[in-house]
Amino acid sequence: MSTDHGRVINFGAGPSALPLSVLEEAQTGLVNFAGTGMGIAEISHRSKEFQAFLDGFERDIRTQLDVPPTHRILFTQGGGTGQFSAVVLNLLARYKLLRPQASAEDTVLDYVVTGSWSKKAAEEARRLGGSTVRTVVDARVYSKDGKAFDNIPPHAEFAFSADPALIYYCENETVDGVEFAHDAQSPAAFPFHLLPQNTLVPLIADYSSSFMCRPIPRLADHAVIYAGAQKNIGPAGLTVLIVREDCIVDVDAAAKLGAAPVPLILSYKTLADSGSLYNTPSVLAIYMAGLVVKRMKENGGLPYYEEVNRRKANKLYAAVHEGEQKGVFRRKVQQGSESWMNAVFEVLGEGAEKKFLDGAEKEGMKGLKGHRSVGGVRVSLYNAVTEQEVDKLIAYMARFLAESASVEAAA
Numbered sequence: 023m024s025t026d027h028g029r030v031i032n033f034g035a036g037p038s039a040l041p042l043s044v045l046e047e048a049q050t051g052l053v054n055f056a057g058t059g060m061g062i063a064e065i066s067h068r069s070k071e072f073q074a075f076l077d078g079f080e081r082d083i084r085t086q087l088d089v090p091p092t093h094r095i096l097f098t099q100g101g102g103t104g105q106f107s108a109v110v111l112n113l114l115a116r117y118k119l120l121r122p123q124a125s126a127e128d129t130v131l132d133y134v135v136t137g138s139w140s141k142k143a144a145e146e147a148r149r150l151g152g153s154t155v156r157t158v159v160d161a162r163v164y165s166k167d168g169k170a171f172d173n174i175p176p177h178a179e180f181a182f183s184a185d186p187a188l189i190y191y192c193e194n195e196t197v198d199g200v201e202f203a204h205d206a207q208s209p210a211a212f213p214f215h216l217l218p219q220n221t222l223v224p225l226i227a228d229y230s231s232s233f234m235c236r237p238i239p240r241l242a243d244h245a246v247i248y249a250g251a252q253k254n255i256g257p258a259g260l261t262v263l264i265v266r267e268d269c270i271v272d273v274d275a276a277a278k279l280g281a282a283p284v285p286l287i288l289s290y291k292t293l294a295d296s297g298s299l300y301n302t303p304s305v306l307a308i309y310m311a312g313l314v315v316k317r318m319k320e321n322g323g324l325p326y327y328e329e330v331n332r333r334k335a336n337k338l339y340a341a342v343h344e345g346e347q348k349g350v351f352r353r354k355v356q357q358g359s360e361s362w363m364n365a366v367f368e369v370l371g372e373g374a375e376k377k378f379l380d381g382a383e384k385e386g387m388k389g390l391k392g393h394r395s396v397g398g399v400r401v402s403l404y405n406a407v408t409e410q411e412v413d414k415l416i417a418y419m420a421r422f423l424a425e426s427a428s429v430e431a432a433a
Protein backbone atom coordinates (compact mmCIF):
# COMPACT_ATOMS: atom_id res chain seq x y z
CA MET A 23 0.00 0.00 0.00
CA SER A 24 1.18 3.50 -0.79
CA THR A 25 2.23 5.74 2.12
CA ASP A 26 3.27 9.37 1.83
CA HIS A 27 6.90 8.55 2.78
CA GLY A 28 7.05 11.77 4.81
CA ARG A 29 6.77 13.81 1.64
CA VAL A 30 5.79 17.50 1.60
CA ILE A 31 3.81 19.44 -1.01
CA ASN A 32 6.31 20.59 -3.62
CA PHE A 33 5.36 23.78 -5.47
CA GLY A 34 8.89 24.13 -6.91
CA ALA A 35 9.40 25.39 -10.45
CA GLY A 36 11.75 22.69 -11.63
CA PRO A 37 12.95 20.11 -10.96
CA SER A 38 9.51 19.68 -9.55
CA ALA A 39 6.96 17.27 -8.15
CA LEU A 40 6.45 13.89 -9.78
CA PRO A 41 3.49 11.60 -9.09
CA LEU A 42 4.12 9.39 -6.06
CA SER A 43 2.76 6.34 -7.87
CA VAL A 44 5.40 6.85 -10.59
CA LEU A 45 8.20 7.24 -8.07
CA GLU A 46 7.11 4.00 -6.44
CA GLU A 47 6.89 2.17 -9.75
CA ALA A 48 10.32 3.52 -10.69
CA GLN A 49 11.75 2.07 -7.48
CA THR A 50 10.91 -1.36 -8.82
CA GLY A 51 12.33 -0.60 -12.25
CA LEU A 52 15.49 0.70 -10.67
CA VAL A 53 16.09 -2.75 -9.24
CA ASN A 54 14.59 -4.94 -11.98
CA PHE A 55 13.44 -3.36 -15.24
CA ALA A 56 10.79 -5.19 -17.27
CA GLY A 57 11.70 -8.57 -15.76
CA THR A 58 15.24 -8.42 -17.16
CA GLY A 59 16.86 -8.89 -13.75
CA MET A 60 18.74 -5.62 -14.32
CA GLY A 61 17.84 -2.15 -13.13
CA ILE A 62 16.94 0.55 -15.66
CA ALA A 63 20.14 2.46 -14.90
CA GLU A 64 22.15 -0.69 -15.56
CA ILE A 65 20.67 -2.06 -18.77
CA SER A 66 21.94 -1.33 -22.28
CA HIS A 67 20.11 1.39 -24.18
CA ARG A 68 20.33 -0.97 -27.15
CA SER A 69 18.50 -3.80 -25.40
CA LYS A 70 15.18 -4.84 -26.92
CA GLU A 71 13.43 -4.13 -23.62
CA PHE A 72 14.62 -0.51 -23.53
CA GLN A 73 13.83 -0.05 -27.23
CA ALA A 74 10.29 -1.29 -26.63
CA PHE A 75 9.93 1.15 -23.74
CA LEU A 76 11.26 4.05 -25.85
CA ASP A 77 8.85 3.20 -28.67
CA GLY A 78 5.94 3.18 -26.24
CA PHE A 79 7.03 6.50 -24.76
CA GLU A 80 7.12 8.09 -28.18
CA ARG A 81 3.70 6.65 -29.04
CA ASP A 82 2.19 7.97 -25.82
CA ILE A 83 3.42 11.49 -26.56
CA ARG A 84 2.33 11.29 -30.20
CA THR A 85 -1.19 10.12 -29.46
CA GLN A 86 -1.83 12.39 -26.50
CA LEU A 87 -0.55 15.54 -28.22
CA ASP A 88 -1.91 14.45 -31.61
CA VAL A 89 1.45 14.93 -33.33
CA PRO A 90 0.95 14.55 -37.11
CA PRO A 91 3.11 12.26 -39.30
CA THR A 92 4.83 15.36 -40.69
CA HIS A 93 6.66 15.72 -37.37
CA ARG A 94 9.25 13.51 -35.70
CA ILE A 95 9.53 13.10 -31.95
CA LEU A 96 13.16 13.07 -30.84
CA PHE A 97 14.83 12.68 -27.48
CA THR A 98 18.05 14.35 -26.47
CA GLN A 99 19.96 15.89 -23.57
CA GLY A 100 21.23 19.39 -22.81
CA GLY A 101 17.94 20.84 -21.58
CA GLY A 102 16.28 24.00 -22.80
CA THR A 103 19.65 25.71 -22.85
CA GLY A 104 20.99 23.13 -25.28
CA GLN A 105 18.07 23.92 -27.58
CA PHE A 106 18.71 27.69 -27.40
CA SER A 107 21.81 26.80 -29.47
CA ALA A 108 20.54 23.75 -31.39
CA VAL A 109 17.48 25.41 -32.91
CA VAL A 110 19.61 28.27 -34.20
CA LEU A 111 22.29 26.02 -35.72
CA ASN A 112 19.82 23.62 -37.36
CA LEU A 113 17.56 26.35 -38.67
CA LEU A 114 20.51 28.37 -40.00
CA ALA A 115 21.66 25.25 -41.84
CA ARG A 116 18.15 24.82 -43.26
CA TYR A 117 18.07 28.43 -44.41
CA LYS A 118 21.51 28.15 -46.02
CA LEU A 119 20.28 25.17 -48.06
CA LEU A 120 17.17 27.12 -49.10
CA ARG A 121 18.94 30.45 -49.74
CA PRO A 122 22.63 29.72 -50.40
CA GLN A 123 23.31 33.31 -51.45
CA ALA A 124 21.86 34.98 -48.35
CA SER A 125 24.40 36.99 -46.34
CA ALA A 126 24.42 37.04 -42.53
CA GLU A 127 22.67 40.39 -42.78
CA ASP A 128 19.88 38.89 -44.89
CA THR A 129 19.54 35.85 -42.62
CA VAL A 130 17.08 37.11 -40.06
CA LEU A 131 16.07 35.40 -36.83
CA ASP A 132 12.87 36.75 -35.26
CA TYR A 133 12.59 36.55 -31.47
CA VAL A 134 9.43 37.27 -29.52
CA VAL A 135 10.69 38.31 -26.08
CA THR A 136 8.09 37.90 -23.34
CA GLY A 137 10.29 36.90 -20.41
CA SER A 138 13.66 35.84 -19.05
CA TRP A 139 13.90 32.60 -21.04
CA SER A 140 13.09 33.98 -24.48
CA LYS A 141 15.49 36.85 -23.72
CA LYS A 142 18.23 34.33 -22.96
CA ALA A 143 17.46 32.37 -26.11
CA ALA A 144 17.81 35.53 -28.22
CA GLU A 145 21.10 36.34 -26.50
CA GLU A 146 22.45 32.90 -27.41
CA ALA A 147 21.42 33.39 -31.04
CA ARG A 148 23.34 36.69 -31.08
CA ARG A 149 26.35 35.03 -29.48
CA LEU A 150 26.42 32.30 -32.13
CA GLY A 151 26.55 34.90 -34.90
CA GLY A 152 26.07 34.31 -38.62
CA SER A 153 22.68 36.00 -38.68
CA THR A 154 20.77 39.15 -37.81
CA VAL A 155 18.78 38.64 -34.62
CA ARG A 156 15.66 40.81 -34.44
CA THR A 157 13.44 41.36 -31.45
CA VAL A 158 9.95 41.17 -32.94
CA VAL A 159 8.49 42.58 -29.77
CA ASP A 160 9.82 43.14 -26.23
CA ALA A 161 7.07 42.79 -23.65
CA ARG A 162 8.85 45.05 -21.16
CA VAL A 163 7.85 48.03 -23.27
CA TYR A 164 4.18 47.27 -22.49
CA SER A 165 4.64 46.52 -18.80
CA LYS A 166 3.24 48.48 -15.88
CA ASP A 167 6.67 49.81 -14.86
CA GLY A 168 8.47 49.68 -18.21
CA LYS A 169 10.94 47.11 -16.83
CA ALA A 170 9.22 43.88 -15.88
CA PHE A 171 8.01 41.03 -18.06
CA ASP A 172 4.37 41.08 -17.02
CA ASN A 173 2.33 40.75 -20.20
CA ILE A 174 1.77 39.34 -23.66
CA PRO A 175 1.98 42.44 -25.86
CA PRO A 176 -0.91 43.55 -28.10
CA HIS A 177 -1.06 41.76 -31.45
CA ALA A 178 -0.64 45.04 -33.32
CA GLU A 179 2.93 45.23 -31.97
CA PHE A 180 4.08 41.91 -33.47
CA ALA A 181 5.99 42.71 -36.65
CA PHE A 182 7.40 39.50 -38.12
CA SER A 183 9.99 39.55 -40.90
CA ALA A 184 8.89 38.47 -44.37
CA ASP A 185 11.30 35.54 -44.77
CA PRO A 186 13.02 34.77 -41.45
CA ALA A 187 15.23 31.73 -40.84
CA LEU A 188 13.28 31.19 -37.65
CA ILE A 189 10.59 32.75 -35.50
CA TYR A 190 10.99 32.00 -31.84
CA TYR A 191 8.72 32.26 -28.80
CA CYS A 192 8.52 30.81 -25.33
CA GLU A 193 5.00 29.58 -24.64
CA ASN A 194 5.28 29.79 -20.84
CA GLU A 195 7.82 32.01 -19.12
CA THR A 196 8.59 30.05 -15.97
CA VAL A 197 10.37 32.86 -14.10
CA ASP A 198 7.97 35.69 -14.86
CA GLY A 199 4.71 33.73 -14.86
CA VAL A 200 3.62 34.99 -18.29
CA GLU A 201 1.99 32.61 -20.79
CA PHE A 202 0.29 32.85 -24.15
CA ALA A 203 -3.44 32.20 -23.78
CA HIS A 204 -4.83 29.10 -25.50
CA ASP A 205 -8.18 30.61 -26.37
CA ALA A 206 -7.63 31.74 -29.96
CA GLN A 207 -9.94 34.75 -29.40
CA SER A 208 -7.89 36.08 -26.49
CA PRO A 209 -5.70 39.17 -27.10
CA ALA A 210 -2.96 37.21 -25.28
CA ALA A 211 -3.07 34.24 -27.69
CA PHE A 212 -0.03 33.75 -29.93
CA PRO A 213 -0.79 35.73 -33.13
CA PHE A 214 -0.59 32.83 -35.58
CA HIS A 215 -2.62 34.88 -38.08
CA LEU A 216 0.23 37.42 -38.37
CA LEU A 217 2.91 34.90 -39.34
CA PRO A 218 4.34 35.08 -42.86
CA GLN A 219 2.09 33.16 -45.18
CA ASN A 220 4.67 30.71 -46.59
CA THR A 221 3.57 27.12 -46.32
CA LEU A 222 6.39 26.06 -44.02
CA VAL A 223 6.90 28.77 -41.43
CA PRO A 224 10.01 28.08 -39.30
CA LEU A 225 8.14 28.62 -36.03
CA ILE A 226 9.95 27.48 -32.89
CA ALA A 227 8.35 27.19 -29.44
CA ASP A 228 9.93 26.57 -26.07
CA TYR A 229 7.36 24.52 -24.14
CA SER A 230 9.71 23.55 -21.31
CA SER A 231 7.39 24.48 -18.47
CA SER A 232 4.02 23.76 -20.03
CA PHE A 233 4.64 20.59 -22.03
CA MET A 234 1.73 18.16 -21.77
CA CYS A 235 -0.29 20.22 -19.30
CA ARG A 236 -2.93 20.70 -22.06
CA PRO A 237 -3.09 20.36 -25.85
CA ILE A 238 -0.72 22.55 -27.91
CA PRO A 239 -2.58 25.06 -30.10
CA ARG A 240 -1.69 24.82 -33.81
CA LEU A 241 0.93 22.17 -33.13
CA ALA A 242 1.13 21.22 -36.80
CA ASP A 243 2.07 24.82 -37.71
CA HIS A 244 5.28 24.62 -35.69
CA ALA A 245 8.68 23.73 -37.09
CA VAL A 246 10.17 22.77 -33.72
CA ILE A 247 8.64 22.43 -30.27
CA TYR A 248 10.96 21.52 -27.45
CA ALA A 249 10.76 20.92 -23.73
CA GLY A 250 13.13 19.99 -20.94
CA ALA A 251 11.39 17.18 -19.04
CA GLN A 252 12.04 18.44 -15.54
CA LYS A 253 8.84 20.44 -15.04
CA ASN A 254 5.84 18.45 -16.07
CA ILE A 255 6.94 15.04 -17.15
CA GLY A 256 10.09 13.77 -15.51
CA PRO A 257 13.54 14.28 -14.08
CA ALA A 258 16.17 16.60 -15.56
CA GLY A 259 18.42 15.12 -18.22
CA LEU A 260 15.86 14.55 -20.97
CA THR A 261 14.77 17.03 -23.63
CA VAL A 262 11.83 16.20 -25.89
CA LEU A 263 11.75 17.61 -29.43
CA ILE A 264 8.91 17.66 -31.94
CA VAL A 265 10.51 18.53 -35.26
CA ARG A 266 8.87 18.98 -38.66
CA GLU A 267 10.57 16.88 -41.35
CA ASP A 268 11.80 19.89 -43.37
CA CYS A 269 13.87 21.04 -40.37
CA ILE A 270 15.83 17.79 -40.30
CA VAL A 271 18.50 18.84 -42.75
CA ASP A 272 21.93 17.73 -43.87
CA VAL A 273 23.96 20.14 -41.74
CA ASP A 274 27.23 19.08 -43.41
CA ALA A 275 25.89 19.97 -46.85
CA ALA A 276 24.88 23.35 -45.41
CA ALA A 277 28.36 23.81 -43.90
CA LYS A 278 29.87 23.26 -47.36
CA LEU A 279 27.80 26.24 -48.51
CA GLY A 280 29.11 28.38 -45.65
CA ALA A 281 26.77 27.68 -42.73
CA ALA A 282 28.32 27.15 -39.30
CA PRO A 283 29.33 23.53 -38.69
CA VAL A 284 26.87 21.87 -36.31
CA PRO A 285 28.19 19.58 -33.55
CA LEU A 286 26.89 16.10 -34.36
CA ILE A 287 25.07 15.77 -31.09
CA LEU A 288 23.07 18.96 -31.71
CA SER A 289 22.09 18.02 -35.26
CA TYR A 290 18.44 17.00 -35.59
CA LYS A 291 19.43 14.72 -38.45
CA THR A 292 21.82 12.80 -36.21
CA LEU A 293 19.01 12.27 -33.73
CA ALA A 294 16.42 11.38 -36.35
CA ASP A 295 18.65 8.97 -38.30
CA SER A 296 19.59 7.10 -35.15
CA GLY A 297 16.13 6.94 -33.59
CA SER A 298 17.44 9.21 -30.79
CA LEU A 299 20.11 6.62 -29.98
CA TYR A 300 23.21 8.06 -31.63
CA ASN A 301 24.96 7.98 -28.28
CA THR A 302 23.90 6.84 -24.81
CA PRO A 303 20.67 8.62 -23.92
CA SER A 304 19.49 9.59 -20.44
CA VAL A 305 18.02 6.14 -19.87
CA LEU A 306 16.74 6.75 -16.35
CA ALA A 307 15.12 10.09 -17.19
CA ILE A 308 13.45 8.55 -20.26
CA TYR A 309 12.17 5.70 -18.12
CA MET A 310 10.61 7.96 -15.51
CA ALA A 311 9.12 10.35 -18.06
CA GLY A 312 7.77 7.31 -19.90
CA LEU A 313 6.03 6.15 -16.74
CA VAL A 314 4.56 9.64 -16.26
CA VAL A 315 3.04 9.84 -19.75
CA LYS A 316 1.70 6.28 -19.48
CA ARG A 317 -0.01 7.27 -16.25
CA MET A 318 -1.36 10.40 -17.95
CA LYS A 319 -2.92 8.23 -20.64
CA GLU A 320 -4.52 6.00 -18.00
CA ASN A 321 -5.96 9.07 -16.26
CA GLY A 322 -7.70 10.28 -19.42
CA GLY A 323 -4.93 12.08 -21.25
CA LEU A 324 -4.64 15.80 -21.94
CA PRO A 325 -8.37 16.62 -21.77
CA TYR A 326 -8.34 15.41 -18.16
CA TYR A 327 -5.18 17.37 -17.28
CA GLU A 328 -6.43 20.47 -19.06
CA GLU A 329 -9.59 20.46 -16.97
CA VAL A 330 -7.80 19.90 -13.68
CA ASN A 331 -5.09 22.44 -14.49
CA ARG A 332 -7.70 25.02 -15.47
CA ARG A 333 -9.47 24.58 -12.14
CA LYS A 334 -6.21 24.72 -10.19
CA ALA A 335 -5.09 27.95 -11.87
CA ASN A 336 -8.52 29.60 -11.66
CA LYS A 337 -8.94 29.00 -7.96
CA LEU A 338 -5.37 29.99 -7.14
CA TYR A 339 -5.67 33.28 -9.05
CA ALA A 340 -9.05 33.91 -7.38
CA ALA A 341 -7.31 33.60 -4.00
CA VAL A 342 -4.56 35.98 -5.08
CA HIS A 343 -7.19 38.40 -6.34
CA GLU A 344 -8.99 38.31 -3.02
CA GLY A 345 -5.73 39.09 -1.24
CA GLU A 346 -5.13 41.91 -3.68
CA GLN A 347 -8.45 43.49 -2.83
CA LYS A 348 -7.51 43.34 0.83
CA GLY A 349 -4.14 44.98 0.16
CA VAL A 350 -2.15 41.90 1.22
CA PHE A 351 -1.13 40.35 -2.12
CA ARG A 352 -0.29 41.93 -5.47
CA ARG A 353 -0.35 40.11 -8.79
CA LYS A 354 2.77 40.61 -10.88
CA VAL A 355 1.29 39.70 -14.24
CA GLN A 356 -1.36 41.62 -16.14
CA GLN A 357 -4.81 40.10 -16.45
CA GLY A 358 -5.11 37.63 -19.34
CA SER A 359 -1.36 36.93 -19.59
CA GLU A 360 -1.10 34.82 -16.42
CA SER A 361 0.52 31.43 -16.59
CA TRP A 362 -1.43 28.28 -15.74
CA MET A 363 1.75 26.64 -14.53
CA ASN A 364 3.65 29.34 -12.61
CA ALA A 365 1.59 31.88 -10.68
CA VAL A 366 3.65 34.75 -9.32
CA PHE A 367 2.57 37.38 -6.80
CA GLU A 368 3.95 39.60 -4.06
CA VAL A 369 3.07 39.66 -0.38
CA LEU A 370 2.94 43.30 0.62
CA GLY A 371 4.45 44.84 3.74
CA GLU A 372 7.72 44.72 5.61
CA GLY A 373 8.74 41.11 6.29
CA ALA A 374 5.37 39.80 5.08
CA GLU A 375 6.75 37.65 2.28
CA LYS A 376 9.11 35.85 4.60
CA LYS A 377 6.29 35.34 7.07
CA PHE A 378 4.13 33.88 4.29
CA LEU A 379 6.86 31.53 3.07
CA ASP A 380 7.90 30.42 6.56
CA GLY A 381 4.29 29.76 7.53
CA ALA A 382 3.71 27.70 4.38
CA GLU A 383 6.84 25.70 5.01
CA LYS A 384 5.72 24.94 8.56
CA GLU A 385 2.59 23.43 7.04
CA GLY A 386 4.60 21.26 4.66
CA MET A 387 4.34 23.43 1.53
CA LYS A 388 7.73 24.08 -0.06
CA GLY A 389 9.28 25.58 -3.17
CA LEU A 390 7.15 28.74 -3.10
CA LYS A 391 9.92 31.33 -3.22
CA GLY A 392 10.01 33.30 -6.47
CA HIS A 393 12.98 33.11 -8.81
CA ARG A 394 15.99 34.99 -7.42
CA SER A 395 15.89 37.48 -10.31
CA VAL A 396 12.32 38.65 -9.68
CA GLY A 397 11.53 37.75 -6.04
CA GLY A 398 8.01 37.38 -4.69
CA VAL A 399 6.10 34.12 -4.42
CA ARG A 400 5.84 31.61 -7.26
CA VAL A 401 3.39 28.74 -7.13
CA SER A 402 4.14 26.08 -9.71
CA LEU A 403 1.05 24.09 -10.58
CA TYR A 404 2.48 21.32 -12.73
CA ASN A 405 0.50 18.16 -13.47
CA ALA A 406 1.82 16.26 -10.44
CA VAL A 407 0.56 18.95 -8.05
CA THR A 408 -2.92 17.76 -7.17
CA GLU A 409 -6.04 19.85 -6.82
CA GLN A 410 -6.21 18.90 -3.13
CA GLU A 411 -2.70 20.24 -2.64
CA VAL A 412 -3.70 23.51 -4.28
CA ASP A 413 -6.77 23.63 -2.03
CA LYS A 414 -4.51 23.28 0.96
CA LEU A 415 -2.40 26.24 -0.16
CA ILE A 416 -5.53 28.30 -0.80
CA ALA A 417 -6.82 27.54 2.70
CA TYR A 418 -3.47 28.70 4.06
CA MET A 419 -3.68 31.90 1.98
CA ALA A 420 -7.16 32.58 3.39
CA ARG A 421 -5.86 32.14 6.93
CA PHE A 422 -2.93 34.42 6.16
CA LEU A 423 -5.36 37.09 4.91
CA ALA A 424 -7.52 36.76 8.02
CA GLU A 425 -4.48 37.08 10.27
CA SER A 426 -3.20 40.11 8.34
CA ALA A 427 -6.64 41.74 8.73
CA SER A 428 -6.73 41.12 12.49
CA VAL A 429 -3.18 42.46 12.96
CA GLU A 430 -4.20 45.57 11.04
CA ALA A 431 -7.39 45.97 13.07
CA ALA A 432 -5.39 45.72 16.30
CA ALA A 433 -2.83 48.29 15.15
Ligand SMILES: Cc1ncc(COP(=O)(O)O)c(C=O)c1O
Pocket residue numbers: 036100101102103104139192194195196197228229230231250
Ligand atom coordinates in the same frame (compact mmCIF):
# COMPACT_ATOMS: atom_id res chain seq x y z
C1 LIG B 1 10.85 28.00 -20.28
C2 LIG B 1 12.24 27.53 -20.02
N1 LIG B 1 13.10 27.46 -21.05
C3 LIG B 1 14.38 27.04 -20.88
C4 LIG B 1 14.84 26.69 -19.63
C5 LIG B 1 16.26 26.23 -19.47
O1 LIG B 1 16.21 24.89 -19.29
P1 LIG B 1 17.43 23.99 -18.79
O2 LIG B 1 17.70 24.34 -17.36
O3 LIG B 1 16.87 22.61 -18.96
O4 LIG B 1 18.59 24.25 -19.68
C6 LIG B 1 13.98 26.74 -18.52
C7 LIG B 1 14.46 26.34 -17.19
O5 LIG B 1 13.83 26.49 -16.19
C8 LIG B 1 12.66 27.16 -18.72
O6 LIG B 1 11.79 27.24 -17.71
